[in-house]
Amino acid sequence: MKSETGVPAPGRDRRDSRWDEHRRARREQLVDATLAAVHRHGAGVGMDEIAAEAGTSKTVVYRHFADRSELHVAVCARVAGHLTAKLREAMTSSTEPRQMVAAAVDTYLAFLEADPELYRFVVHGPPADADPIGSLSHLVGDQAAALVAVALEQAGRDPAAAQPWGHGLVGLVRSAADWWLRAERPMPRGDLAAHLTALAWAGLSGVVTRKEDQ
Numbered sequence: 187m188k189s190e191t192g193v194p195a196p197g198r199d200r201r202d203s204r205w206d207e208h209r210r211a212r213r214e215q216l217v218d219a220t221l222a223a224v225h226r227h228g229a230g231v232g233m234d235e236i237a238a239e240a241g242t243s244k245t246v247v248y249r250h251f252a253d254r255s256e257l258h259v260a261v262c263a264r265v266a267g268h269l270t271a272k273l274r275e276a277m278t279s280s281t282e283p284r285q286m287v288a289a290a291v292d293t294y295l296a297f298l299e300a301d302p303e304l305y306r307f308v309v310h311g312p313p314a315d316a317d318p319i320g321s322l323s324h325l326v327g328d329q330a331a332a333l334v335a336v337a338l339e340q341a342g343r344d345p346a347a348a349q350p351w352g353h354g355l356v357g358l359v360r361s362a363a364d365w366w367l368r369a370e371r372p373m374p375r376g377d378l379a380a381h382l383t384a385l386a387w388a389g390l391s392g393v394v395t396r397k398e399d400q
Contacts, residue, residue, distance in 0.1 A: 229306035266325040327353035337394040
């Protein structure tokens with residue numbers, strides 16, 4: 187389209203939009219390749235191995251991701267998307283708060299038990315200078331906080347406690363889960379989930395129970 191002066195109107199060329207779509211698709215392919223490389227080589231996978239899995243070079247990978255930290259954030263976002271969807275499904279499978287906590291704890295432990303190397307990669311991976319929202323723990327903590335907020339509101343209580351309780355719950359489970367992996371799973375997942383649920387519920391029950399029920 188041209189302006190009244192005959193000069194092409196400002197705006198992005200359609201080819202630019204196609205290139206944006208290509209870049210998005212290529213980034214997704216590189217995230218897929220990273221997940222495959224982690225599965226093949228473990229959490230300590232290097233960029234050379236990731237590039238090889240993608241059938242390309244590190245130069246091409248860095249054309250789409252500024253550095254390893256940015257790629258790590260993208261992988262965390264993908265994994266967190268899957269995990270938070272499972273957590274939502276687990277926690278909405280019951281209307282009984284304690285069962286919601288139990289389901290969430292077991293879902294988180296099942297995630298790391300199914301692929302310990304991927305868990306190590308996303309939770310303990312690069313850089314402290316990466317965008318915090320790319321951190322799996324932060325994303326899961328936000329999800330847990332949102333669900334705690336609902337429980338607090340249903341109990342007629344101030345939802346201000348939701349953020350510290352949600353993130354605190356994730357911290358509790360993550361710390362115990364890290365120990366469990368390091369110790370080479372000294373107890374069945376179900377037993378660990380039951381212990382963590384009992385400990386978490388001892389605190390949560392005091393803030394998500396209706397005042398009149400106490």
